[in-house]
Amino acid sequence: MEGRAVLLVNLGSPDSPSVTDVRRYLNQFLMDKYVIDLPYLLRRLIVSGFVLPHRPKQSAEAYASIWWPEGSPLKVLTGRLTEQLANKTHAVCVRYAMRYGSPSIEQELVNLASRVDVTEVLVIPLYPHYAMSTVKTCVVELERIVRDQEIRLPVYVHPVFYEDDAYIDALYKVAKPFLQASYDHLLFSYHGVPERHIRKDDPTGTYCLSSADCCQQNSAVHSTCYRAQVFKTTEAFVAKAGIEKNKYSVAFQSRLGKAKWLEPYTSKQLVSLADQGVKKLLVMCPAFVSDCLETLEEIAIQGEEIFKAAGGESLTLIPCLNDHDAWTDVLASWWQKSPAKLSRVKV
Numbered sequence: 001m002e003g004r005a006v007l008l009v010n011l012g013s014p015d016s017p018s019v020t021d022v023r024r025y026l027n028q029f030l031m032d033k034y035v036i037d038l039p040y041l042l043r044r045l046i047v048s049g050f051v052l053p054h055r056p057k058q059s060a061e062a063y064a065s066i067w068w069p070e071g072s073p074l075k076v077l078t079g080r081l082t083e084q085l086a087n088k089t090h091a092v093c094v095r096y097a098m099r100y101g102s103p104s105i106e107q108e109l110v111n112l113a114s115r116v117d118v119t120e121v122l123v124i125p126l127y128p129h130y131a132m133s134t135v136k137t138c139v140v141e142l143e144r145i146v147r148d149q150e151i152r153l154p155v156y157v158h159p160v161f162y163e164d165d166a167y168i169d170a171l172y173k174v175a176k177p178f179l180q181a182s183y184d185h186l187l188f189s190y191h192g193v194p195e196r197h198i199r200k201d202d203p204t205g206t207y208c209l210s211s212a213d214c215c216q217q218n219s220a221v222h223s224t225c226y227r228a229q230v231f232k233t234t235e236a237f238v239a240k241a242g243i244e245k246n247k248y249s250v251a252f253q254s255r256l257g258k259a260k261w262l263e264p265y266t267s268k269q270l271v272s273l274a275d276q277g278v279k280k281l282l283v284m285c286p287a288f289v290s291d292c293l294e295t296l297e298e299i300a301i302q303g304e305e306i307f308k309a310a311g312g313e314s315l316t317l318i319p320c321l322n323d324h325d326a327w328t329d330v331l332a333s334w335w336q337k338s339p340a341k342l343s344r345v346k347v
């Protein structure tokens, strides 16, 4: 793979936890038509009229509570992952970019394409599962950049890896020390998406969410079904870890707005588990590759408060893969993947 550069892409964070920076970040994020998938004027009205007046202050406080001296945990951890990967591969160059905020995908891709020693770029979106609000928006942005910047070298995108053995194995290696201690229940908390997104991503338009267990069946439509893919990750993980059916459950966090999102909601599941007598709870969040606001604040701070107020004794967050050796080894084994196993960004 002489001449191949690797670009890791993560979601992004504000530049600082100030209200101004959080407002700028939320505006860019939520004005993405793959995140709030409504016609432009309606999206502009919702974001400017309902989200931006209050949410930046609330989110800035949340960010301030988890911010590190070096910056946003998500960005710092993605930077460390990038360094580790560079040490473990012979890629010409390993860089990272953020879909929202900085460094932008455009800036990084243009820089790579201008280097004489780079002959192709492998982009790895750091999302195990497909969603229009994550993977699709990255691919569409890559297509735009390749077209607008007239990038001629091949740009490949790594596929989602929700049931890849090596990814599941890395999740297990990170979780193992926590699973060896005593616990009552393991909650898999995945970032939610609106149900509307699941239906939109179903090429038949009728299969997904049509019955209670549609996403547990095998179906070709699940190559773009976030819900089916998170169930696959869960099943693969519990099979590897040997966790019994009554000792784990799945829930969805981070709902925004009034629309119906995937259920059950994590906040409700935490109460329900405490009501059922669960005292020691483990929570893992496999939709996130790097710890971020949604794990460190929403689960480890807010989630713990909810669980304890409902009668639980302890909530322990299992860290994300971050820059764990098991994960950097996996990425290092992927960087040379043949183009036949990747998709090329349309020119």
Ligand SMILES: C=CC1=C(C)c2cc3[nH]c(cc4nc(cc5[nH]c(cc1n2)c(C)c5CCC(=O)O)C(CCC(=O)O)=C4C)c(C)c3C=C
Binding pocket: 011, 012, 013, 014, 026, 034, 035, 036, 055, 059, 072, 074, 127, 131, 133, 134, 191, 192, 193, 194, 254, 256, 287, 288, 291, 292, 293, 294
């Ligand atoms: C699994 C990955 C993610 C999906 C799917 C996703 C969908 C999604 N998110 C929002 C709205 C917000 N998400 C926010 C933070 C955030 N989201 C993800 C990942 C996914 N989002 C991450 C990693 C983070 C944390 C970023 C960080 O800096 O640490 C936020 C900002 C924080 C807040 O104000 O709550 C919003 C808003 C929607 C609407 C959506 C699907 C439609």
Ligand SMILES: [Fe+2]
Binding pocket: 207, 208, 209, 214, 215, 222, 225, 227, 228
């Ligand atoms: Fe489905």
Ligand SMILES: [Fe+2]
Binding pocket: 191, 254
């Ligand atoms: Fe999100």
